Amino acid sequence: MLRRVPIAVLVSGSGSNLQAIIDATQDDAFAATICVVISDRPGVRALERAAAAGIPGVVVAWSDHGQRQPFTKEVCDSAARYGAEVLVLAGFLRILSPEAMARFPAGIVNIHPSLLPAFPGTIHAVRRALDHGVKVTGVTVHFVTEDVDAGPIIAQEPVAVEPEDDEAALHARIQAVEHRLYPQAIDALGRGRLQVQGRTVVWKEEA
């Protein structure tokens, strides 16, 4: 019998990646289940998606804390209360303090709309890639460590930049890749297939 690892999905906005993960969980062979969705702000579309799927939604408002440490503690407490073992950041715009890594040793993962280490950071990664004139950008799924967007890379996929691209068009093609890549990576994590060796993540065969 497949054990489905309980995950908390952390969001700040539209939640299209959340939706892709929700859709993936409809398959019994997907190795993760979403026990809670946590947003750093109220009223976002991602919380509506969670409610529509019957998944509990929790708001841990950044504005109530304004500081990384107490905010991180409340996010972790909320995730733990719902039994989460893994944190999945999906368009989450806050940086967690190191307490989160200590409390979720099974893993914290993030998805980023560029080929890291190019264009890290939460602000306008797609626009910055376009402004830089790159011909190829893409998607990175990585483990979260103390340094922003610098953890071991789980999966990457390139996306070609077309001459007529604006930010919206390029981001739409990047997101189509994200919606396929993120569920695959989460499934592999749930199956215990991801082995971190220094900076490298090795995808093991399933036991």
Ligand code: GRF
């Ligand atoms: C994604 O492009 C992701 O890579 C970045 O933020 C965006 C979130 O989109 N971290 P959504 O909220 O999942 O639609």
